[in-house]
Amino acid sequence: MILFFSATGNTRFVAQRLAALLEDETLNLLDRIKRGNHAPIHSEKPFVICAPTFVCEMPRFLADYLRKTPLTGSKDAFFIFTSGGYSGISGVLAGDIMRKKGLRYMGCGDLTMPRNYIANDHYPELDTPEIERRIRTSAEAIEAIAAAIRNGERLKSRHVWLFELLITLPFNPVWVRVRQGVGDFHATEKCVGCGKCARLCPLNVIEVVNGKPIWHGKNCAHCMSCIQNCPVEAIEYGDITQKKKRYLFEKYRYASGKNN
Numbered sequence: 001m002i003l004f005f006s007a008t009g010n011t012r013f014v015a016q017r018l019a020a021l022l023e024d025e026t027l028n029l030l031d032r033i034k035r036g037n038h039a040p041i042h043s044e045k046p047f048v049i050c051a052p053t054f055v056c057e058m059p060r061f062l063a064d065y066l067r068k069t070p071l072t073g074s075k076d077a078f079f080i081f082t083s084g085g086y087s088g089i090s091g092v093l094a095g096d097i098m099r100k101k102g103l104r105y106m107g108c109g110d111l112t113m114p115r116n117y118i119a120n121d122h123y124p125e126l127d128t129p130e131i132e133r134r135i136r137t138s139a140e141a142i143e144a145i146a147a148a149i150r151n152g153e154r155l156k157s158r159h160v161w162l163f164e165l166l167i168t169l170p171f172n173p174v175w176v177r178v179r180q181g182v183g184d185f186h187a188t189e190k191c192v193g194c195g196k197c198a199r200l201c202p203l204n205v206i207e208v209v210n211g212k213p214i215w216h217g218k219n220c221a222h223c224m225s226c227i228q229n230c231p232v233e234a235i236e237y238g239d240i241t242q243k244k245k246r247y248l249f250e251k252y253r254y255a256s257g258k259n260n
C-alpha cells in the first residue's frame, strides 16, 4: 500500500504513479492525521510511504503519526521523499522509526520536484520550463524506483553525513519556532469563505469564523497547503507572498497528461 501526505500535489503525483506501476492502492493520510485516527493500517504488499521534505526532515507531524499508527501485514517499508533538491536527514529518521516499529526499512528514494515553499525570500522562483523539467525527470525516476520495489530490492538512499544529523536535529525545531509562526497568515478581501484552507490543513490550525479563516495555535507546519490551494489566491503571508506565483502540481503540463 502506498501511503502519502501531500500539500501541493508533488507527493500525491509520485504516490499515484507508483500505485499505477505497482498495481497497488494509495492511502492519503490527510484525513487520518487531521482526526488523529491511529487505527491500524493493513497491507499484504510492502508499505511505500511518500512524503515531502520539511526543513531537511520528513514532516514532524507525519513522523509522529507513523510512530503512533500500527502498520500490519507486510514487514517491509520503503520511503520516497520529494523535495526542492535536499531531503536532508529524512531517510535516517524514517529508518529509525520503522526499526522501532519492528518493520524492515528498505531505504528511500529522493525525487527533486518544484519547491513549494513561498513564505520566505530565500529561494529563487523557478520558471515554468524548470518546473516541468523537474516533474518529467522525477516521473522517469519513479519507473526505476517501482522496479526496485517490485523486485524487493533496497532503495539506494543518499548518504547522510554525521554533521548533517548533528546540525539538522537541533536546527529544525529552532527554525520552526522562530521562522514559522502562524501570526503572519491572513486572508485578504478576495476571500470567499469557502473553507477549503481549513479542510486541507493537516494540523487543524485554521478555523473559519464569520466567513473568514483565522490561523491560531503554535502547531502550524507551514506546509503551504492553505496558501497554495486557495482557489482565489486570497491568502498571504505577511508582506512576503503578494507578488509570488502560487504553485500546485496540477497546474502543469504533466498533470494534464500532455507530457506522459
Ligand SMILES: Cc1cc2nc3c(=O)[nH]c(=O)nc-3n(C[C@H](O)[C@H](O)[C@H](O)COP(=O)(O)O)c2cc1C
Binding pocket: 005, 006, 007, 008, 009, 010, 011, 012, 051, 052, 053, 054, 055, 056, 057, 082, 083, 084, 085, 086, 087, 088, 113, 114, 115, 116, 117, 221, 222, 223, 224, 249
Ligand atoms: C515547510 C517546508 C519546508 C521545506 N523544506 C525543504 C527542504 O528542507 N529541502 C528541500 O529541498 N525542499 C524543502 N521544501 C520543499 C518541498 O519539500 C517540496 O516542494 C515538496 O515536493 C512538496 O511536496 P507536496 O507538493 O507533496 O506538498 C519545503 C517545503 C515546505 C512547505
